[in-house]
Amino acid sequence: MEKELCWCGSGHAYEDCHKIIDDKIAILAAQGKEVPTRDMIKTPEQLEGIRKACALNTAALDEVEKHIKAGITTGELDRIIYEFIISHGGVPGDLGYYGFPKSVTISVNDVVCHGIPGDRPYDVLKPGDIVNVDCTTVLDGYYGDASRMFCIGKINKKDKELVDVTKECLNRGLQAAQAWGYLGDIGAAIAQLAHKHGFSVVEEFGGHGVGVDMHEEPFVAHYGKRKTGMVLVPGMVITIEPMINAGRKGIYEEEDGWTIRTQDGKKSAQWEHTILITENGPEILSY
Ligand SMILES: [Zn+2]
Ligand SMILES: [Zn+2]
Numbered sequence: 524m525e526k527e528l529c530w531c532g533s534g535h536a537y538e539d540c541h542k543i544i545d546d547k548i549a550i551l552a553a554q555g556k557e558v559p560t561r562d563m564i565k566t567p568e569q570l571e572g573i574r575k576a577c578a579l580n581t582a583a584l585d586e587v588e589k590h591i592k593a594g595i596t597t598g599e600l601d602r603i604i605y606e607f608i609i610s611h612g613g614v615p616g617d618l619g620y621y622g623f624p625k626s627v628t629i630s631v632n633d634v635v636c637h638g639i640p641g642d643r644p645y646d647v648l649k650p651g652d653i654v655n656v657d658c659t660t661v662l663d664g665y666y667g668d669a670s671r672m673f674c675i676g677k678i679n680k681k682d683k684e685l686v687d688v689t690k691e692c693l694n695r696g697l698q699a700a701q702a703w704g705y706l707g708d709i710g711a712a713i714a715q716l717a718h719k720h721g722f723s724v725v726e727e728f729g730g731h732g733v734g735v736d737m738h739e740e741p742f743v744a745h746y747g748k749r750k751t752g753m754v755l756v757p758g759m760v761i762t763i764e765p766m767i768n769a770g771r772k773g774i775y776e777e778e779d780g781w782t783i784r785t786q787d788g789k790k791s792a793q794w795e796h797t798i799l800i801t802e803n804g805p806e807i808l809s810y
Contacts, residue, residue: 526538529541529542530561531564531566531567532566532567532568533566533567541564544564544756544757544758547703547756548754548756551754556754557752557753557754558753558754558756559741559753559754559756559759560740562735563732563739563740563741563756563759564756564757564758564759565734565735565758565759565760565799569665569734569735570734570758570760570799572662572663572664572665573665573666573667573733573734573735573760573797573799573808574808575662575663575665576613576660576661576662576663576665576666576667576734576809577660577667577669577797577808577809578667578808578809579608579611579612579613579660579662579667580658580659580660580667580668580669580797580809581667581669581809581810582607582611583604583607583608583658583660584656584658584669584670584671584810586603586604586607587600587603587604587656587658587671587673588671588673590603591648591654591656591673591675592648592675593648593649593650593652593675593676594647594648594649595647595648596640596641596642596643596646596647596648597629597631597638597640597641597646597648597654598625598640598641598642598646599642600627600629600640600656601625601626601627601629601640602626604626604627604656604658605618605626605627608626608660611662612662612663613660613661613662614660614661614662615627615658615659615660615661616658616659616660616661616666616668616737617658617659620737623639623781624639625639625640625641626640627640627656627657627658628640628655628656628657628781629654629655629656629657630654630655630657630782630783630791630793631648631652631653631654631655632652632653632654632790632791633784633785633788633789633790633791634655634782634783634784634791635725635728635766635768635774635783635784635785635791635793636655636657636725636728636766636783636791636793637781637782637783638655638781638782639779639781639782648675649675649676650675650676650677650678651675651676651677651678651679651682652674652675652678653672653673653674653675653678653682653685653686653790653792654672654673654674654675655670655671655672655673655792655793656670656671656673657669657670657764657793657795658670659737661737664735665734665735666733666734666735666736666737667733667797667808667809668733668737668762668764668795668797668809669762669795669796669797669809669810670764670793670794670795671794671795671810672686672689672690672792672793672794674686681769682769682790684720685722685767685769685790685791685792686792688716688717688720688722688767688792689717689722689765689767689792689793689794690794691716692713692716692717692745692765692767692794693713693763693764693765693794693795693796695712695713695715695716696709696710696712696713696745696763696765697763697796697798697805697807698712699711699712699713700755700761700763700798700800700804700805701755701800701804701805702755702756702757702800702801702802702804703754703755703756704754704755705749705750705751705752705753705754705755706741706743706744706747706751706752706753706755707744707747707748707749707750707751707752708747708749708750709730709743709744709745709747709763710743710744710745710746710747710748710752711746711747711748711749713745713746713763713765714745714746714747717765717767722767722768722769723767723768723770723771723772724745724746724765724766724767724768724772725745725765725766725767725768725772725774725791726744726745726746726772727774727783728764728766728783729742729743729744729745729764730742730743730745730761730762730763730764730795731743731761731762732759732760732761733760733761733762733797734760734797741753741761743761743762743763743764745763745764745765745766755800756800757800757801757802758799758800759799759800760797760798760799760800760808761797761798761800762795762796762797762798763795763796763798764793764794764795764796765793765794766791766792766793767791767792767793768785768787768789768790768791769785769789769790769791769792770785770787770788770789771785771786771787771789773785773786773787774786796808796809796810797809
């Protein structure tokens with residue numbers, strides 16, 4: 524008798540492929556745990572496409588790194604990203620997303636996220652600025668998402684601490700992103716470190732599933748309680764992207780409908796990776 528093939532399209536028998544994971548999920552669900560739906564577990568074919576999109580996304584941020592310096596406008600960086608992604612066969616995910624007018628979001632100093640690049644006088648980067656460049660790339664219908672901080676010239680000690688601690692918050696989140704652990708483990712690890720340094724965690728925005736769409740379930744909070752929330756299962760692709768404020772956690776949206784700033788005017792930092800949950804720990808797909 525023919526063996527039943529796995530739903531994931533691997534061509535392997537179901538019992539040698541995802542049955543092991545499906546059985547584990549069923550047991551956890553029966554215990555009342557929140558578990559991912561099947562569409563949150565990527566197939567080998569999807570993963571192949573997501574890996575390529577993520578690699579191009581990482582290369583786009585590497586390209587930004589070559590050019591970003593005092594005197595450049597965020598608008599110029601946006602054009603560099605656009606040209607790079609298009610010339611490599613991709614499409615910037617941000618462009619036209621809910622009407623977003625540019626190819627990337629660039630958030631300077633007290634801008635928490637979703638800053639719109641431009642060529643206005645205040646869009647010129649200057650020494651002392653801390654800058655987040657957040658890029659999503661679509662390639663052959665698959666998505667990769669990452670962001671990095673860039674420090675322009677010499678920055679002050681407090682800002683350096685904010686940028687470095689936020690990076691370490693991401694690392695702590697990654698360490699906590701273990702198969703058969705919980706989403707709450709990630710948020711708890713991030714918030715613990717941020718609070719230890721007297722910083723606060725933005726709660727309104729978070730990471731997310733990604734890969735087949737730009738924003739998928741689940742929502743990945745950067746605060747939370749250990750052993751709560753959705754169980755992390757091998758094959759899930761999510762972003763971790765803590766937004767950490769130097770002062771209080773309050774934020775507001777500007778009249779442009781996009782730009783998010785800290786209420787207290789203090790600075791904010793963010794780092795983001797796209798990762799794949801595996802039995803051997805998280806695999807970084809885009810950084
Ligand atoms: Zn399978
Ligand atoms: Zn994201």
